[in-house]
Amino acid sequence: MILSMTGYGKATIAYKEKKINVEVKSLNSKTLDLSARIAPLYREKEMEIRRLLAQKLERGKVDFSIWIEKETTVDATPINAALVENYYNQIKTLSKDTGIPEPADWFTTLLRLPDVTTKTEVEVLEDGEWEAALQAVNKAVDKLIEFRTQEGAALQKKFAEKIDNIAVLLKNIEPLEQSRVPKIREKIIEGLKLIPEVEYDKNRLEQELIYYIEKLDISEEKQRLANHLKYFRETMDESGHGVGKKLGFIAQEMGREINTTGSKSNQAEMQNIVVKMKDELEQIKEQVLNAL
Template sequence: MLSSMTGFGEATCTENGMTVHVEVRSVNNRHLKLNCRLPEGYASLEPKLDSVVRQFARRGSLQLALMIDRESESENGRLNEGVLIQYYHQLKDVTKKLGIMHDPRLDSLLVIPGVVEEPGYTPRDVDNEWPLIEKATLQAGERFAEMRRSEGAAMSADLRTNCQSIAGELAKIEARAPSVIVAYEKRLLERVNSLLAEHELKVQPSDIVREVGIYADRSDISEEVVRLKSHLEQFDQIMSSKESAGRKLDFLIQELFREVNTIGSKANDAEIARNVVEIKTVIERLREMVQNIE
């Protein structure tokens, strides 16, 4: 089954007041390339995350974002009592000088910068937190892989449709090829007879047969047709396999191009030339799609 190299998956896991959110997204790349966006203090987890990612991705440029939140850290900041007392006495002195007869309000003091320190996150034991992070990463990876497979299934149907188009054009070429030899023999006989009549010469039938045989051998495309059919069968088999298929399909597309180019150069016929152009157009569509297959 084919998998696309573009995908997205996310998951959130909560345990003991700790919430872990993981997002995984990817675009196509010849190799597997992982870029992690981690909270401060979590860089040491990159090798472990790389190992987990390789369980659900073989190729592609992946971005993994890890976000961590704790209820205890998000509820309140830390009160800086020294700063609060200092501001209180300063404001009390100012109100006394201005003749204001009431003390500063506490809620007004709490909004002054520095009185309440925002909770900065300091990692605890990262190794103890890893099981929950791994769980969220695997869940995000499952959803990521499912999206890739879903898109791959749609691409597989499109690829098979295009392969059928190639097979259809190839059948036309195969049916047309014998008539090309017959047409050449007819043209050759007409030219020879015209020259013979003009110069009152004679030619042995065996010479005509030999010339036609040479042309037929030079224009024979049966081997190329057989190889093209074989490549199309391999293409279908690879799409149905469970292994990574992108590179194999890309190689087969190169072989398809090579064989159809040979047919185009060998078959000196306008109708076959049109079939060859159509096949090349379809192969180019295959090439574009295969670039996004894992």
Template sequence: MIYSMTGYGRGEASTNGMRVSAEVRTLNSRFFDFSFRASRTLQNYENELRELCRGRIQRGKLALSLVELRTSDAPPTARLDTAAAQRLARELSQLAKDLGLDGGVTLEHLLHFPELLVQVEDPTLSELLLRLAREATDAALTDLCRMRREEGNVLAADMSARLDIIESAVADVSRIQGDVPMRAVEKLRERVKRLSLPQAYDEYRLEMELAILADRLDISEELVRLRGHIEAFRKTLQSPEGVAGKRLEFLLQEMHREANTVGSKTSSLEISHLGVRMREEIERLREQVQNIE
């Protein structure tokens, strides 16, 4: 089973007139990259929530957004600093008088100064907010993982179909390859016979060079390795571990190298065309693997 790196999840948790809503979005990234945005009362819990997300998501750029909503039954988290408000009102009144401005200081003026609201230090309330934030985030991550798993299944089906194309091309190459090296050697031997060579040339050396040429044209080892990489790729797609992106990237790198070698060693035009087809499908697989965790 594989997971896509892109997805979206949403979750909520509530109690005692307090409700926390969490949204999680993930995008492609080679490593785990965490960003956090939250209401003022929840901003202190970034480290705890990062570790929670890190435990569920291994790779990808993850953005977590938290919003706290309250009803009138919820306990207060802030109080008005009355003394500071009185001092500010006097200072503003004096400033207006000094500048010759009309009108007095109103409540609307004071509301523009957020520092007049002081955070209530209540350990019980802080623990409650953290619990709600964790529950909402965990629910959002569960929703996110469901979406990533569904998209991963779609990607796995597409990649399996492309593996079938590559496997078919490998079978065709194996069928065509059979006597290609020997035919190339026989063709070269006929050319040598038509040359005006001295009677005393070393026939043993010529046969040795022809044998070396036949060995260089042999691609059976590359085909065996290609089949092995394809089988390993299929097993990785079905692995229950979930985190498979880096392993699939490595296997594709090896498959591309073997396909390149097949195309460069053969003297058959048909096999060269099959090699191009394999490399095309491998590149398409590589694009898909960039989306896998």
């Protein structure tokens, strides 16, 4: 079964007064290209997150984000009351000693002073919160994989159509190939008749004709292409790793056989069919880059 590298997943888990949000997006890439934006509280777990993503997603250009939303009351910065009182007493003493008037708006003045509204506590990651965060990560990744599965099914349907089209075109070549040999023989003999003064050995001519026709024979190319089409279908149904890469390699081999068939075709009808096969194969090659 084919999986696409395109996917999206998002999950939110509530923990105490927080909401833990995880978002994962992926596009096609030859390897795993992971970009992670991690909330400061969870940065100590970055390597664990990366290992999990690499294990589950395997390949693709992946953008991962995890962030926290807090309730407003929890997120408010506390006022350092002791420091405010200390500033207040210092200003009153300074005003008395210097004769400088006390401020008219005490709150505005005091709240602008250093460290009055600065958080001093250090937030520590609890085991329970990390379990909730890990649950959100797994949930988002599972949704992305589900998305990849749906996209992969669409890809597989598209590939099957293109493979069937190439198989039909390959069969259409057979009647043209059967009529090609007599036409080649007739064309060469007619050409020799136009030069009456030239004498030739009919046995030698037959040998040369056989040699020439064998060089134009595409039986092996047709057989190999048919085998590649069959192998492509079988590979699409495989489960496991690297199916997309394998399909890409098979498509390259199909291209070689189609190109060789085209170079040996000396009939306009056969060359037209080859062009159509190339068009179908090109569409496969474009889409196979998105297969995992």
